Amino acid sequence: MQPTPAPIASLDREIESLAEFDEVVSSRGSLAQHRIQAVDLTDRTPELLSVDTAGAVFLGCPMDPDAAARIRATGALVFPPVPGLPFDPYRGLLYTPGELFESIVERGYEATPDARTYAWFQQTKADGDIFASMLRAIHDDSVSDALDELLVGARVVGVMGGHALARGTEAYEGAARLGRSLARAGFTVATGGGPGAMEAANLGAYASVFDDEMLTEACRLIAKAPSFTPSVTEWATAALDVRDRWPGGGDSVGIPTWFYGHEPPNAFAGHIAKYFANATREDGLLARSNAGVVFLPGAAGTVQEVFDNATPNYYESRGEPTPMVLVDRVHWTERLPVWPLLQSLARDRSMEPRIALVDRVEEAPEALARLAGAKAL
Template sequence: MSHIWPYLPARAVNITSLIEFDRLASEALAATSARGLGWRVHRVDLRERDCVLRSLDLSEAIFIDCEFSPQGRALVQATGGLCMGSGQELPFTTGERGLYSPEELYSGIQVESYDQVPDAKIYAYSQQHTSPAVRTSDDAMARTLHDHHIGQALVSEVYEGAFKDSPLIGVMGGHAMGRGTPEYERTVELGQLITRAGYAVATGGGPGAMEAANAGAWLADYDPKDVQGALKMLAAEPDAIHQRTGWARTALAVKERFPSSRQSLGVPTWFYGHEPPNLFATRIAKFFTNSIREAILLEQSNGGLIVLPGAAGTVQEIFQDACENYYATGARVVPMVLLGREYWTKTMPAWPLLKALAAQRVMEDRIALVDTAAEAMEFIDSMSTLRRRTRW
C-alpha cells in the first residue's frame, strides 16, 4: 500500500531528486514502451534533461514545481504530460457546497491553457500536498471535508434535485475511446436513447466512452443531421490527453452551437487527474478519493448499468456492482447489461463468469448480453427500478 494512500495511486512513483529521475528514466528507456507511467516529479531541476524528456512517453506523468530549459516544458507537454505549480492557497472549498459545473472547473479555458483552469490547479495541489515533504493533517482534513460535502450534494441531486424524477443509468467504459470513431458515435446514440426514455446518464465523468455518453444526453433532442455536425466538430480535436486545451474548447463550441437543457451526471476523480473531466456532464461530482467515487457512482445508478467494452477498471466495475446484486433481495437488484457479445464472451470473457455468479440468484434474470444500444434499453425498460437506499 502506498504510504500516501488514498490520495495518490498505489503504484504512483514519487520522484523528488534528480538521482531518482535519472535512475527511473534509464529503466524506462531500456524498456519497450519507454513510458513514465505513474510518475509524480516534485521540485526537480530538469534543465539539463531535454534529451531524456524528448525520448519518453510522459502522458501519465505530472511535473510539479520543476525547473525546465526553455524547450523542456514543451517536450513534456508534447506527449501529454502535465507541468504545474502547486500554489500556496487551498484551491477548493471545504464547506457545504453543490456539485461542480463544467463552467466552474474550466473557468478561463477560452483564454488560458488547461493547466491554468481550476480543475488542473486542484489536481496539482492535491499531488504536491500529498508528498511526504509537504503533506499535513490539515491538507488531509481539507480533502476529506471536500469529498464529504460533494457526496452529500450528489445524493441531494439524486433524491431532491436534477435527477429526482429520472432514475440514473450508469454507462461504464474506458477513456481510450476516441472522438471520430464508430464506437464513439454508437455511445452517443446510447446516451440519447437513455435520455429520451426518461432516464438520466451517469458516467465516470472523464473522456472517451464517458464523454460520448454524456454528449449523447446533451444532444438527445437533436436530429441525426445535427448530431453528425456535432460529432464532426468534436473529431477535429480528438485527444483529451495530449491536447487537453483544444479538446475542451471544442466541446464548449459544440455546446454553444447546440444548446440543451438535458441533465446528466459525471463522477470523475483527481486520483486520475491526468484525464480531464468532460464538459457534457451538467452536474459533476468530482472526488479526491477514488474508492468513494467508484462506490457512489455505482450506488446511485439506480436505473441500471450498461457496460461498454473496457479494460481492468471496467471489469472491476462489473463485479463490484455484481457483488451488491448478488446479496441484494427482490426489486433492489439493479439490471446490468453488457454491450458487445464478441467482446464480453471472447476478448474479455466476463460474461460467462457473471452468468455463473448469477445462477439461481435473484439477479439471474436481471443481467443481459446484447449487441446494440436499442437492445440494452429494451432490456432495462422491461425491469422495474427501485432506489437502492434511502437518503443519507
C-alpha cells in the same frame, strides 16, 4: 464551551446560495439551526448582527469579523474559508463545466481550477499532512451531499466504458446515441465523467433535447480533437464550442476523480461530482444507478466496475438487484470473458433475470427496459 448543535430535521435548513439566505431571513426571520455552505456573506452584516443564529453552522462563508464574533457568541459554529486553496472544501453545489474549465480559452488547461486542484492533490496526497487529508475528506463529503440532493427522485442509469474510446469512431457515436436514447426515455444518465465512452454518453444526453442531426454534427465537430492527448486544451475547447453552438442541452451527471487527474472531466455533463477519493467515487456512482447500469466495452477499470456492481446485487445489500446490461458479446465473452463468470454468480443467487448481454449498443435500452420489468426469482 459551545453548545452541541441540535440535529437538522430536513433539507430545508440547508442554505447553499445567497438567494436562499435572503429568502430564509425574509420569510423566517431566523437562521437558528440552519447550515449555510460556502455563501459569501460579506454584504449581509446587518442581517448577521440582528437575526437569531443559535445552533447554526457556517461552513466556509466569508463574512465581516464583527459578524463572525457576534454569531459565535450566540452559539453558532463558524468554519472560516481556507485561504490558498484552488477548490472550496465546503461547496454546497456540484461543479459545472464552466467552473472547472474557467479561463481555458485565454490561458490553457493548466491554468484552470481543475488542473490546479489536481496539482494541489499531487503535492499533498503523499505528505501525510492531516490538514490536507481532512480538507479532501470534507470536500468529498460535501460533493456527496450535493449529489444526493440533485438526484432525489431521479431514475438514474449508469453508463460505464473505456476512457480511450476516441471521438470520430463508430463506437463513440454509438455510445452517444445510447446516452441520447436513455435521456429521451426519462432517465438521468450518470457516467464516470471522463473522456471516451463516458463523454460520449454525456454528449448524447446533452443532445437529447435537439433534433437527431445535432448529434451527428456535434460528433463531426469534436472529432477534430479525437483524444485528450496530446492537448487537453484542444480537446476540452472543442466540446465547449459545441455547448456554445447549441446552448441549453439536456442535463446529465459526471462523476470523475482527481485520482486519475491526467484524465480531464468531460464538458457535456451538466453536473459534475468530482472527488479526490476514487473508491468513494466508484462506489457512489454505482450505488446511485438505481435504474440499472450499461457496460460498454472497456478494460481493467470497466471490468472492476462490473463486479463492483455485481457484488451488492449478489448479496442483495442494496435491496432488489439493479439491471446490468453488457454490450458487445465478443468483447465480454472472448477478449475479456467477464460474462461467463457473471452468469455463474447470477445463477448462484438467482440474479439471472437482472443481467443481459447484447451484441449492439442500440439493443441496450430495450434490454434495460426488459430487465427492469423482470422479477428476481
